[in-house]
Amino acid sequence: MDTSTVGERTAEQPSPIDRIEHAQAHELVVDQIRRAIQLGRFLPGDRLPAERDLAGLLGVSRATVREAIRVLEADGVVSVRRGAHGGLVVNRLHAMDTRTLRARLKKQARELNDIFDYRLVVECMAARLAAERRTDEDLVYLGEVLERMAELAADPGGEHGAHITAQFNAADTEFHLGIASAAANPYLIEGAEKMRRAMFLPVGAVFSQLRTDANDIHAAIFDAIKDSDADAAEHHMRQHVEATRKAMADLLKPAGDA
Amino acid sequence: MDTSTVGERTAEQPSPIDRIEHAQAHELVVDQIRRAIQLGRFLPGDRLPAERDLAGLLGVSRATVREAIRVLEADGVVSVRRGAHGGLVVNRLHAMDTRTLRARLKKQARELNDIFDYRLVVECMAARLAAERRTDEDLVYLGEVLERMAELAADPGGEHGAHITAQFNAADTEFHLGIASAAANPYLIEGAEKMRRAMFLPVGAVFSQLRTDANDIHAAIFDAIKDSDADAAEHHMRQHVEATRKAMADLLKPAGDA
DNA sequence: GTGCAATGGTCAATTTTGTAGTCCTTTGAC
């Protein structure tokens, strides 16, 4: 055997150095736009800024933005309309019937579980710290979001029920991220945002049912933060997260329903 | 006033879309090499793989690797030696005397606090889940690391005390990341690694003192994980992290010493 | 209806970044 090969034998040397993943500019743009949509900053039906504006906001050329748009379009996330009041329109989530959804969640059960394990610790700590550190501004902001959610929960919805749900969801995201912001720990903020994005699909599908339930416990969390009661804030947040986890697990288990 | 400008007035529209940060290839390489060093995969005095090998491992061209090396060199992280058994050598951390260190830590006090808040929740949950999920392989691995740390703690060190400390630190990192691995939750693994990297500087400077203390509690954590006692695992981990936080805080406060 | 302005669609020229391959230089071990 000659000795010219680099590694001893062909055995894999477990190197502590990983390959570089050099994303292209348009991939980063895709991710950034997806992120905004997943965090509910743009709702289905909303128009994104025009290509030229996006290029400016993102700090890349228009050509790059257009590459990204092609990807998002192919993925069904946005639609492109030409002409004067055209532009980029966020699509509705492809509606999944209960069966499809359940199959999908089941396949991702393990992943969902990981997400919730992580979410639990991150959001509980965020709630605790928020109770200790929140400013008056934080309270005003959270209060407004809560108010908005209450109105949305009261709205019967009717025809545009899906849109109400989307709005509610966006507000819910703002509430949870707002708590992380009040906790003023960048690691927690980042973690909370990551959770939200990871739950985008599953939650979007499930949450239409538990709107009103959520409101009460949100209020409890808010009050605890307002009263600077860290233990209570953590407690309620734990209940809330576990309730959400359970709601999703329930959707998975029972063979009943349509 | 003409209406040609895009935004109404010059007021900043708080857009939900951030600028893209398009890192160049060599920056990613710098980060990857830094990561390996900060996680203790390469200790001071160790040689990194040769440029050509690094290029292969990282999946980039040699020119790109060389750009990265120039950055790391300028930053004092590695030294370059030409000739036959030359190559890239990891430098010792610039030794900081207690005064300098304290000044530095003080300036980063807030940041350190954030790190520890986050570390606490991530590592406690990791310990808990590790107790529930660890495989026999995990136990063997953690046991080996623990063993190694015990030997290093026993070693008087003498002249090469700094090197012993570096080795101990690397083993400590392996222990904590090993627990996160045993918890088998990718979010926790990522979080734990991020913590480690963030603590690279401060810990490296402080830890020479509390080697032996750490060993006992590490053993306690290990036993709890072995016994699948989640509560105990979390409890000991909490104690451990808090002790470390305290050690660092102590270094900050007292005017004595030096 | 007409025209305008806003928007996406297309293209070409240029610059920047990264790769591939070659050869040179230094240096330690045998």
Add this chain to the structure above:
DNA sequence: GTCAAAGGACTACAAAATTGACCATTGCAC
């Protein structure tokens, strides 16, 4: 002293992004 294993330097090429201009479509105001 020789040689092999490094880093150093250079050239030619390929790929990715930017820039800027111009075209095509469409809805709204008049």
